[in-house]
Amino acid sequence: MPIVAAVLALLPWVAPSQALSVNILLYGLFATGFNLLFGYTGLLSFGHAAFFGAGAYGAGIALAHYGVGWFGAIFIGVGVAGMLALLIGAVSIRSRGIYFSMVTLALAQLVYYAAFQATDWTGGENGLRGLTVSVLSLGPISLNFLDPTTKYYVLFAFVMFALWLLSRMLNAPFGAAMEAVRENESRARACGFDVRLIKLIAFVVSGLVCGLAGSLNALHLSIVPIDTLYYQTSGLAVMMALLGGAGTFLGPFIGAAIFLLIEDIFSLWTPHWQLFVGIIFMLAVLFMPRGVWGTLAGWYRERRA
């Protein structure tokens, strides 16, 4: 947790562009939410775009259609994502393994097509517009959200708060119970853990975190593109978590940084940048199955032991 805080606090000073550092921050949080379920509980979801998107649309619609303040809009976004996660979670945790992944994918695509059709609310394929927030005011404080540095540190504050809560949960007995489910579900059940309840709670918390990432991203972009809900967005979370190191706290942020850096660099050269991302991803999974951060942390632990 202190490492994550330090890295993210310094990010705007080392990243090549301000836009990139905001993306690393927000997609890192998204991948962290996904990692909670995949890396810590052992459930591979292919549908986390639904929660990222629910957060973005929840906050966006509150801002654009209902004139809710920015702070309230974030809460609404997170709440909508949490509710959706409760729904999708309750259905999908009934199946296991690849079936679980397929159910999450199918339900998330359902959400995508629903948003695609509901043009009055979501703007359909043009995306949701008209939610520009330029000044953040909360009580006596007001901040200029158009200033990149101010913007970054406001978002940073939200991300840190979420990460702090998450680290509490992971260090608490509940975090141990999640690991027990990941390591051996049948033994966890025999020991007296209510495995279904643990999975459902993990699923909902994961959805809340991804929803926060989505809400903040809506605020950051001032638009919610329909692609936010597309299954490629779910794939982003999977790739970032795997690249950085599933089941580690910093891993998803490292993964997000690597992925977005590659995208930045290679998309200058060629429109086929995704080819290079694919190759690098394959190499990473083959030679560093524990991810970049997972491998480094593993080395460090072995050298100390």
Added chain:
Amino acid sequence: MILSVDCLVKEYGGFVALADVTAEFPRGQMTAIIGPNGAGKSTFFSLLSGAIAPSAGRIIFEGANITGLPQFRFARQGIARSYQITNLFPRLTAHENVRLACQALSASARGDLWHDRSYHYGLAETADACLEQVGLLPRRLIEVSRLAHGEQRALEIAVALAGSPRLLLLDEPTAGMSPEETKQMMDLIARLATERTVLLVEHKMKLVMGLADRILVLHHGRLLASGTPDEIRADTQVRRVYLGEGRSGRG
């Protein structure tokens, strides 16, 4: 009676794994369940630990009907089991394996989302006490996958002891053990049985004859006989299907 089962049946499709078993288990006694391979011993155990639900019949534990409850409820009622094939958390330490089992049975700790794990230090102490009982305390910080087979078998017992269960189900605890390890394990089981009710599934009949208070013999999913070791030894039916087979081969 701490436990009684009434007309218990388990069918898979058309195959009857356990047919109409009725039995009572007195508190504080050690009962051994024996029978050849495929006799339904493991099915019986899975039913008693709630891992599978019976097709028909009832399971009464301490006066309460617990038939059909989810498995974690069985554990929380005070029924713990060990497995014939080692079934632990392989990438976690011996200590963490037992601590998790303690946590699962502690109402205040298991759902705690807020406090650090060390806040519930009582669980760690209980876990170490369980490890000490099976002689694994010096190995507490070793990852399970690096423990020797005999040590993993002992850890199975320690995990089952975590919530101080009133009914302990041991499924072939000596499976795959050397004669020396087997002797140690049987001594351990004898010690544990002085404080709680133990049900023991065992393939090797000789081992349980000197140890158990009562013996149930299963054969083709049916209860063939039950009684004291002497009665079982004298039973002609048992001699025919089980002991006769034992004399010509292993046993």
